[in-house]
Amino acid sequence: MEFSAIWLTLKLAGLSTLLLMLVAIPVSWWLSRWNSRFKAVVQACVALPLVLPPTVLGFYLLLAFAPDSLIGELWLSITGERLAFTFEALVFGSVIYSFPFAVQPLYAGFAQLHPHYLHTAKMLNLPWHVRLQRVVLPAVRPSLLIAAGLSFAHTVGEFGVVLMIGGNIPGETRVVSIALFDQVESLNYGSAHQLAAVLLVFSLFLLIGLYWLQGRRRLKWNVM
Amino acid sequence: MECHVTAQAGQFALDIALSTAAEPNWLGIIGQSGAGKSTFLQALAGFNAAANVSGRWHSRDLSKLDNAVLVSAQTPLFPALSVAGNLELVARHNQQLDNVKTIVALCECTALMSRQTNELSGGELQRVKLARALLANPALLLLDESFSAMDRALRFGILHKLKAYLGPHVKVIMVSHDINDIIVSCDHLSIIESGHCVACGPLSEMLNPARGQQANASLPLISVLHGEIEERNMGISRISVGETSVKVVDESAIPVGQSVRLLLPASEVTLATENSTALHTNCLQATVQSVVPYSATQSAVKIVCEGQELTALLDNYDSRINTLQDGQLVWAYFSGQQTLA
Structure with a gap:
């Protein structure tokens, strides 16, 4: 059993999910309150990783992370290390790759939050952080959990992007999906079975959890 | 009092200019459904960023009111919090924690405190909303059909206590489809039709126009x-009107x-x-x-x-x-x- 690959995958998914939540919450909030004819363009850009082959995204990221590109050079000057084929590159790639999975549930949650709640909270002199903590976030709690769960699951199942920008370096970029591919190539079907089963069971239970959460309406939202 | 509000809500244009010689304490507003009563109150409460509010009421500049509090179907309770949670949150951020008990009793909410907001009936919801609005320490209280789901005895009982609690310092605008609500509590009355004010004045003059003036068709006579309640016995109150007294069936809880x-x-x-x-x-x-x-x-x-x-x-x-x-x-x-x- 490749425990280091499993641990690396969990670390990557956990860190990516955390970063995604930090970025996706303000972006989704802004998108849900923004009306412009350019909104469709922004929405399309956010949704692009849903439809692009992961190898296309991985290819462009590989170019962007190269030491002679702007991002790669900037990273090199700050950290003193190259970006491509590192764990950090995988985190960057995962955040972009899973971005729509975080934004879309949150966007739906925020869009459903009726402006009356916000007007009322403001009228009753509640400061902005109290409005966020007591009114907005509880209202979108199911969406938050679904966004985090989907981001995590999607990052665990990532293959094409990792292959392009991470390669197969044990302890650095060798995540479960890459290890599985490697074992199959080496005709180690026993090890491949183990890894495949771990991914299958994990993903299934995560999705069951998410659907259960979605079906069980935790909060009733009546405008009256 | 001078008050001018303009707002646009879709195709509907609101342009209400109210003006009274005396300064009202409680201003009642009646008008048909769709006349713009709620839009008017929402504009005063700051719900409509595109609305234009100007005027003054006593010494207050209506365009700079930061404590106009609305109670209506558009001011939902926060569903993540219980009834007590809603009230305490607002009380804490308005330095009104000391008044929670008084206001909860005034709005007959004592038995509702441990309930969740989705367990409340229509009348209970209205009482909790009213209590929450009072805890926001309003300078101008805007009541939009805020008693419609309560029975008459409860409604008049709360209105009576509310008037005594607010005193002359808090100004009130009350919209109600039931003219009795307005007659029992308001001193001035305004009639709104299709986004405009068509009549405004002291309640007694509006209800009983002087000789030669046409009575307003939308007002009952x-x-x-x-008077003053002298005694209450078996649900009948004797009320002194000057030197004489009358007897009236009385379900209210107004003290003798x-x-x-x-x-x-x-x-x-x-x-x-x-x-x-x-x-x-x-x-x-x-x-x-x-x-x-x-x-x-x-x-x-x-x-x-x-x-x-x-x-x-x-x-x-x-x-x-x-x-x-x-x-x-x-x-x-x-x-x-x-x-x-």
């Missing part, structure tokens, strides 16, 4: 008698000794030119002040009793109406089934 308003629809008042032995509970001696046409078939007879004005309706085809003289002594009879608040 109701007199308001001011307090002043009350008795609403007397003109159609309920029977006039007699001699003190007969008519089998009515109440009889007041009065003098005729004027007889004015009310509609094609009816005339309104204004009488004065104990210094207070009353109105009765008589049919025009009754020739005796022409014999009534200004200053003539008459007796007004009415039953004890009247509204008290």
Whole structure:
């Protein structure tokens, strides 16, 4: 059993999910309150990783992370290390790759939050952080959990992007999906079975959890 | 008081200019559904960023009001919090924690504190919303059908306590489809039609227009008698009106000794030119002040009793109406089934 690959995958998914939540919450909030004819363009850009082959995204990221590109050079000057084929590159790639999975549930949650709640909270002199903590976030709690769960699951199942920008370096970029591919190539079907089963069971239970959460309406939202 | 509000809500344009010679404490607003009453209140509460509000009420500049609090269907409770959670959150951020108990009792919410917001009935929801609004320490309280789901006794009981609690410092604008709510609590009245104010003035003048003025067709002819509860026995209150007293069925919880308003629809008042032995509970001696046409078939007879004005309706085809003289002594009879608040 490749425990280091499993641990690396969990670390990557956990860190990516955390970063995604930090970025996706303000972006989704802004998108849900923004009306412009350019909104469709922004929405399309956010949704692009849903439809692009992961190898296309991985290819462009590989170019962007190269030491002679702007991002790669900037990273090199700050950290003193190259970006491509590192764990950090995988985190960057995962955040972009899973971005729509975080934004879309949150966007739906925020869009459903009726402006009356916000007007009322403001009228009753509640400061902005109290409005966020007591009114907005509880209202979108199911969406938050679904966004985090989907981001995590999607990052665990990532293959094409990792292959392009991470390669197969044990302890650095060798995540479960890459290890599985490697074992199959080496005709180690026993090890491949183990890894495949771990991914299958994990993903299934995560999705069951998410659907259960979605079906069980935790909060009733009546405008009256 | 001067108040001018313009707002645009889709195709609907609101342009309401209110102006009164005296400064109202409680201003009632009536108007048909879709006339713009709610849009007007929402603009005053700051819900509509595109609305333009100007004017002054007492010394307050209405365009700079930061404590206008609305109670309506558009001010939902926060569903993530219980009833107590909603009230405490607002009280804490308005330095009103010391007043929670008083306000909860005033709004009859004591038994609701541990409940979740989705477990409340319509009337309970309205009471909690009112309590929460009071805890926001309003300078201007905007009530938009805030009592519609409560029964009459509860509604008048809360209105009576609310008036006493707010005193003259908090100004109130109340929208209600039930004119009785407005008559029992407001001192001024405004009528709104299709986004415009068509009439505004002191309640007594609006309900009983002076000689030569046309009564407003959207207002019922109701007199308001001011009196004091002398005693209550078996659900019947004796109320002193000047030197005389009347008996009225009373479901309210207004304490004995307090002043009350008795609403007397003109159609309920029977006039007699001699003190007969008519089998009515109440009889007041009065003098005729004027007889004015009310509609094609009816005339309104204004009488004065104990210094207070009353109105009765008589049919025009009754020739005796022409014999009534200004200053003539008459007796007004009415039953004890009247509204008290």
